[in-house]
Amino acid sequence: MMTQRTGPDVVRPPASPIVADWIQGLRPYEPGKPIEEVERELGVVGALKLASNENAWGSSPAALDAAMNALAKSHLYPDAACWSLREALATRLGIGMGELVIGNGSNELIGFLVRALVKPGQSVLSSAGSFIAYKLSTLAHGRRFVEAPLGADLGYDLDALVAAADATTKLVFIANPNNPTGTLLGRAALLRFFEALDRKCAGNPDGAPIVVMDEAYVEFIAPDRDDVAQGLELYRARPRVVLLRTFSKAYGLAALRVGYAVSEPAIADYLNRVRDPFNVSTVGQAAALAALKDEAWMRGTVAETLAERTRVSAALADLGLGVTPSQANFVLIDLGRDARGVNDLLMRRGIIARPMGPAGLPHHLRLTIGRPHDNDKALAALAAVLGG
Ligand SMILES: Cc1ncc(COP(=O)(O)O)c(C=O)c1O
Structure with missing residues (x-):
């Protein structure tokens, strides 16, 4: 056939x-x-x-030095808790260490989110013309992926996302800035979107959907751009927001595979339950920590x-x-x-x-x-x- x-x-x-x-x-x-x-x-x-x-x-020369030094510990398993990196990130972001999960790239965290949070019969929503891993991870876990159309400007159409949300919607992925279109959603539009989504999904069996703000490219937003809402601010405004960031892009560590999720501790706890032990290498952890210090x-x-x-x-x-x-x-x-x-x-x-x-x-x-x-x-x- x-x-x-x-x-x-x-x-x-x-x-x-x-x-x-x-x-x-x-x-x-x-x-x-x-x-x-x-x-x-x-x-x-x-x-x-x-x-x-x-x-x-x-990559930052300091990050490369740290990676080289970490190679000497190649015979030992990495720190499964990624303690030093989480501690540094928690201080930098002004959050608790329990709100952070480190992934082997943020791509791995996308998979954890689907695996841990989306039950059989529930669905994942995003936009067409966005990062393909949202769809692939959803399908790989046997869940339904719903795609809203892109807007005329090739940005996310937030009204179309709300229209596509239904009683099965559990996770919504938003890349901001978006890959592959490079478009950015502003603060006011996102806050309006949260309200509309929460209204539409008020009766969902698990409550309002969790919105994942994927900020893989956040460092590249023009500094003079108005109305920018960083995911951290959105996370503080709405507990059912998860923030994803990565060391692969601006920090130049794509080969070492380090990304992180910021979420309320209860969600972080669930992500840790599906996380493989030792998912982030010693070299990756050391390089990311040094890169963070070499801003x-x-x-x-x-x-x-x-x-x-x-x-x-x-x-x-x-x-x-x-x-x-x-x-x-x-x-x-x-x-x-x-x-x-x-x-x-x-x-x-x-x-x-x-x-x-x-x-x-x-x-x-x-x-x-x-x-x-x-x-x-x-x-x-x-x-x-x-x-x-
Ligand atoms: C929007 C977006 N999110 C996440 C990722 C995954 O990055 P990584 O797994 O390297 O952290 C990418 C990579 O291209 C991306 O474009």
């Missing part, structure tokens, strides 16, 4: 005798192509990866990223391309044609970007902001591909 696709990441193959239907129907997450793979497959040299929103300036390094690279984001966005507009105004370390480009084909041609020129068909945006390409000369190369390659 032929496999039948029913969505970008769900397939309806024949039933399997060894796994549940929801596992049989999954397709693995498709990450940005590694540099080595592109160089090997296409015979290009010096490929440039602008596909996964990493920090193009690398100046992170702020410096963010400032350079923001300057480049402005320059690259203007250059793309000069090429006649649509660019969604971004508050993250990437830009979403409307190519007005199939982005996969353009992406293939870019890869032949050694530029690895990310076509956004899997997020339901087949004409859009996401490009991470790199260092100035990298961005120049990417812009020149794009101009050549589109012109040729």
Whole structure:
């Protein structure tokens, strides 16, 4: 029997005798192509990866030193409680250590939230055109994923989210800024959304849904932007908010896999019940702690990223391309044609970007902001591909 696709990441193959239907129907997450793979497959040299929103300036030297030193403890299991990192984060954020759970990347925490909180028959709600892991984690746990449409500006449409919420809604994921669109929701709109959601779901068997504010890109919000609500403020305003953050983006530690969740202690306790022991390596914990103390390094690279984001966005507009105004370390480009084909041609020129068909945006390409000369190369390659 032929496999039948029913969505970008769900397939309806024949039933399997060894796994549940929801596992049989999954397709693995498709990450940005590694540099080595592109160089090997296409015979290009010096490929440039602008596909996964990493920090193009690398990692803080202090974090790398801490990671190197931590390697000497490789024969010992890590601190399962991530005590020092949680202590430093609790002090920085002005919260209790019991409100913090550390994950092997924030991606792992997305899975914990679904696994711990969403019961059979309940559902997870987010927007189309958002981080694909929300959907994949939900489906991997055999739960129903409900997708509200994106707004006309390619941002979250909060009214559509409320309209899509129902008696089964248990978790709502909101990436703010959003990946892959780079859009940002303001404080007033989010507070209105909470009220409307709570009204609509007042009679839900488990009470109001838990809203997860995923702030993977929060450090990249322009400092002069008004009406910004950081998740921490929203968490204080509404207990059923969980905040997710990561060391993978602005802190430049994507390879070491460290993220964290802030939640009320009761929720943190449930997340800890599904957390594997020793989920965050000694090296990751040490590097994240040092990176946190070296805030100046992170702020410096963010400032350079923001300057480049402005320059690259203007250059793309000069090429006649649509660019969604971004508050993250990437830009979403409307190519007005199939982005996969353009992406293939870019890869032949050694530029690895990310076509956004899997997020339901087949004409859009996401490009991470790199260092100035990298961005120049990417812009020149794009101009050549589109012109040729
Ligand atoms: C919105 C968003 N959330 C979470 C993540 C996961 O990051 P990590 O698992 O590296 O912390 C990403 C990574 O791309 C992301 O874009």
